[in-house]
Amino acid sequence: MLQRDPYLELLKKTLTGYVFPESAWALMEPRDGERSPKAALRNRVLRLAGRNGIRLMKANRFDPEKREYGEDWPSIAYTMVGLKRLDNVQDAIRQVVEEKIPGDIVECGVWRGGCAIFAKAALRYYGANDRILWAADSFQGMPKPNPDKYSADTSAPDLSNSEYLEASLEAVRANFQRFDLLDENVRFLKGWFGQTLPTAPIDRIAVLRADGDLYESTIDILINLYDRMSPRGFVIIDDYHSWPECKRAVDEFRGSRDITAPLEPIDRMAVFWRVSHR
Ligand SMILES: C[S@@+](CC[C@H](N)C(=O)[O-])C[C@H]1O[C@@H](n2cnc3c(N)ncnc32)[C@H](O)[C@@H]1O
Known part of the structure; x- marks a missing residue:
């Protein structure tokens, strides 16, 4: 059951830009x-x-429903995931703490850091600040789709030149600091997932949030990190119903590993499942 704590609720509305109608511009x-x-x-x-x-x-006119469901790209906001997906992050962290499921919290694809900032606040709120929060990103925006290597990305939009989608490591660090949520247990992994994740010094994962949009990005996350998931941990897929390329990566991966744990809806785009291996 989601706890509606005033601090966490205000953080959600601030990080998503919900409190600023101009964020719809x-x-x-x-x-x-x-x-x-x-x-x-x-x-x-x-x-x-x-x-x-x-x-x-x-x-653009501000549409509260779109922001609740993470269905617009806010200009002035720290995250684009919307309120419902932040609720899901809070509830996943609550459950892994209450059920004593060991491991770190990992977000791959952090953009300006808002969802990861919220995860850090939830870790502190639930008394689990000893768990490491990993934020993995190129910190230079989206990769160019590479259909020669990943044919599933053939029709994916090329967003690699989007200034909007770029957020530097320095900017994300500063965003954590603005909310007084940067400490030694926040760690950054800078670079393309295919290069950073295989050797990332992450031992066990309790909550994995994949938010890289493309087939390539999603499959790189799953192949490199899934085997480090704790049993009953949460795998959250932000783009399952919004990027067909992401859905394909997830479906193929789950098929190749015989993963039958049901996909639970979070909102109209994102899903999660709980790990049942080991
Ligand atoms: C949709 S945004 C993430 C939104 C974010 N979770 C939030 O809270 O708003 C996608 C992010 O994934 C990153 N990204 C996508 N594919 C990547 C890859 N293969 N390697 C590293 N970063 C990647 C981009 O740089 C971008 O910051």
């Missing part, structure tokens, strides 16, 4: 694939503005 970025004269003009204007330190925003 969207950064306008040049779009490479488009060829029409109108698109070319748009791109020229945006590039010229960008070179002069000007950012243009589309003034």
Whole structure:
């Protein structure tokens, strides 16, 4: 049963930008694939503005339901996952603490860090600050899809040039500090998952949150970290119903390991399952 603690509730609303209607405004970025004269003009204007330190925003109307379900990309916010997925993180941490399921908390794909910041707050709230919180990311945005190696990513959008999706390690560290939630038990793994995760010094995992969107990113997370999961630990997949490439990676992985634990819905996009191996 989810505990509605005022501090954690306020954190959720702050980290998601729910308390700032202007967070619905969207950064306008040049779009490479488009060829029409109108698109070319748009791109020229945006590039010229960008070179002069000007950012243009589309003034979208704030939709509380979208933010609750993590279905828009907030401009000023620390996380894009929405309130329900933060509820899920809180409840997963509560359960692993109460059920004494050993292991660290790992988020792969942290962007500005908001969901990981919330996980850290929940660890402290439940008296489990001795568990390490791992935040893994390139800290330079999304990789370019590589369909030659991962054919499942053939139709995936190329977001590797998105300024919006970039958040540096220094910026994420500063975000943890702003909420007074940076200490020696927050550890960062900087680099592409395929390179950092195989040798990451993580022993056991109680909660694994995969938020890398692409097939390549999701399969790299599962192949490299799944065997370190504690029995009854939580595997949370942020993009299962929003990125077909992610769903395919998860379905293939579960099939290859005969994982039959049911996928539980979190909201309209994310799912989790509880590990039953060992
Ligand atoms: C959708 S965002 C994550 C959102 C975040 N969990 C939040 O709280 O808002 C995806 C993140 O995954 C990272 N990413 C995706 N694929 C990656 C990969 N293969 N290696 C490292 N980082 C990756 C991107 O840099 C980006 O920060």
